[in-house]
Amino acid sequence: MAMIVTRTPFRVSFLGGGSDIEEWFSRHGGAVLSTAVDKYCYVTVRDLPPYFDYSIRVSYSRVETVGRLANVRHPLVREALRLYRKRDVEVHYDADLPGRSGLGTSSAFAVGLLSALENGAGRFVSKRALADKAIHLERRVLKERGGWQDQIAVAFGGLNHVRFSASGYTVEPVCLDAAFKKTLIECLHLVYIPTRRISGKVSFSNRTPTRRFVPQLRFLQDSVEEGIRLLKDQDIQGFGALMHECWLRKRTISRVSNAAVDAVYRAGLRGGALGGKLLGAGAGGYMLFVCRPTDAAAFKRRIHPLNLVPIRFDDEGTSVIYYSTGKGA
The missing domain is CATH 3.30.230.10 (Ribosomal Protein S5; domain 2)
Structure with a gap:
């Protein structure tokens, strides 16, 4: 067969x-x-x-x-x-x-x-x-x-x-410098929030974009060019700060967050994260944080180690x- x-x-x-x-x-x-x-x-x-x-x-x-x-x-x-x-x-x-x-x-x-x-x-x-x-x-x-x-x-x-x-x-x-790409992956921390959902039921895509969301979506779209520039400049701090700003803006146009998600995000920031976001449609699943390499140990202490998922490109x-x-x- x-x-x-x-x-x-x-x-x-x-x-x-x-x-x-x-x-x-x-x-x-x-x-x-x-x-x-x-x-x-x-x-x-x-x-x-x-x-x-x-x-x-x-x-x-x-x-x-x-x-x-x-x-x-x-x-x-x-x-x-x-x-x-x-x-x-x-x-x-x-x-x-x-x-x-x-x-x-x-x-x-x-x-x-x-x-x-x-x-x-x-x-x-x-x-x-x-x-x-x-x-x-x-x-x-x-x-x-x-x-x-x-x-x-x-x-x-x-x-x-x-x-x-x-x-x-x-x-x-x-295309990034090989040494920086290795540093970048060490700065990324994937945290599991055990609440699964069906993306089409909670995402922004479940409704047609309205005029009041246009400025925020344009900012999210334009952030891509800025993010790539920051990575090519090897600016981890700037990249993390940009992700933080985008997460704050996305929360205003989509039901991506809840009390559990907000609590994990606050814990990550207190642990030294520069910024982050909930991946996918929202309301649970995996949250990505960006930290400086020197803050990784403090971050891991703040976030329960069983929830951390190691990743590579x-x-x-x-x-x-x-x-x-x-x-x-």
Whole structure:
């Protein structure tokens, strides 16, 4: 039986979130600064042997065994299999971190699944094509609310400046001095706040941008260029302060925070963080802080160590890590 396994990174978004929503960037343009990190989801797709009383098996946080595609409850899996007219198949999802927590996990699943289906059919597909297909699946077919940055970040990998316009998007890698890039990752601290949510239900993207939000969204969008300049100048303090200002502004236009999130953010600042933000749509999940290297020890003492998640940059993006045709030698 043929089997393929893909590995797709999760992502951390620094600046510009919200301007990647099509309702916004089709009129105003958009920009984000984000990176893929070394926490992954793994998607296995294999042909199902003809010995079972079901034709489709899907394993994620639950296990589904069904005889008809229409009976698959996971919408992303169901519609992906429909697009590829795939039957007699098993799909298995594993991940390093919990889903629905602000790291682009659902889009990583989409990109990894589409990569497995494309490569399993014997077709080479570019990372851009995978991002485009995932955007189409999530935003057009499933009609899930949200932006475009997640699919792009996890497909391409790396630290990127992504620009959006009515005609599409461009991806420009942000090149930093190797020594500073190592310092930068040591300054980033990912903290888990154990409250999961479905992003489309709480995010700014759940409503059309109104006139009163335009100045704040423009500031968030324009902050990307400033953030890149600060990184190239190796100005960690300025970068942290910019993230802090953007977080304060985003809280005014979106229901991204709550008492638990605010308490963690205040604790981080008291521990020496220069700034930070809640990742993704908000209301729980992962919060990113930026600290000076000299303040890392004090920060870790202030934040419970079990909630800290070590990260490194991922420069590869989605990849196939195992492929077997199922045919003998």
